[in-house]
Amino acid sequence: RGGAEMTLTELAERWGFLEESLYLEQALTHRSAAPHPHSNERLEFFGDALLNLYVARLLMDALPDAAEGVLTLARASVVDRETQADAAQALGIPELLRIDTGGQKMGIAQQTRLLSGAYEALVGALYMEAGEAHALAFVKATLEEPLQAVIQNPATKHPKSRLQEALQAQGRKKPEYRTSTTQPDTVTVSVEVLCEGLVLGQGTGRALRAAEKAAALSALAHLTEPQPGSIL
Known part of the structure; x- marks a missing residue:
């Protein structure tokens, strides 16, 4: 089922929180709705x-032969605000966040910084309530796609930089990123990456930068493993 349909009870049951978890409630409470120390800021600090x-x-564990520099950049690719905000969106967090009335009217529950903070707070809350095994399982499951992407294609540079360099090595122009038309009821962004008018790859995400990264990875996959009839 989609993240937007998740209820607080379902979220608690799915990940191992108590039925009426104070930690879960605090993790989903923005500072605009509760003063320090009752907001999620302390849990966000711990979860980070x-x-x-x-x-x-x-x-x-997944990259036993990778050097420190590769591991550091791989971790940074997974532990960034856009990726965490995507995970929060998939969990239905925007609909569950406690925000003051003004913030609700402004739609700040959709902001990347706020969503990534709530995701980190959930990690911290789950550790405090259910222990390390539950918190680790939560991270592994909710970040499965970006983890697998970086494990399958570890690199020392951001995918967008790598794609640009690969195209320049072929004497081609810089890639361009174009946001595709999306349905009004979807929470995802679709992006195409083009070079000289040709579509090289496509990607989706719940934040623009995440979608652009996915599109760049798609194009790089075709560059490294050309398919029959590929424009690359």
């Missing part, structure tokens, strides 16, 4: 540290 640790652990 845990997230870096868990992603590092998962990458160490």
Whole structure:
């Protein structure tokens, strides 16, 4: 089922929170709705540290021969605001966040910074309530796609930079990114990457930068493994 349909009870049951979890409630409370220390800021601080640790652990296990520099950049590719905001969107967090009335009217529940913070707070809250095994499983499951992408294609540079360099090496122009038309009821952004008018790859995400990264990875996959009839 889609993330937008998730209820607070379902979220709690799915990931191992208590039925009426105070940690879960706090993780979903923006500072505009509750004063310090009752907002999610402290849990966000804790979750950020845990997230870096868990992603590092998962990458160490999956890439036993990778050098430190590759691991560092791979972790940064997964632990960034856009990726975390995408995960929060998929969990239905925008509909569950507690924000003051003014913030609700402004639609700040959709902001990348706020969503990434709520995601980090959930990691911290789950650790506090259910322990490390649950928190690690949460990170592994909710960041599965970006983790697998970077594990399958570890690199020392951002996909967009790598694509531009690959095209320049072929004497071609810089790639251009074009946002595709999306349905009004969808929370995803679709992006095409083009070079000299030809579509090289496509990607989707719940933030523009995440969609552009996915499109660049798609184009790079065709560059490294050309398919019959490919424009590359």
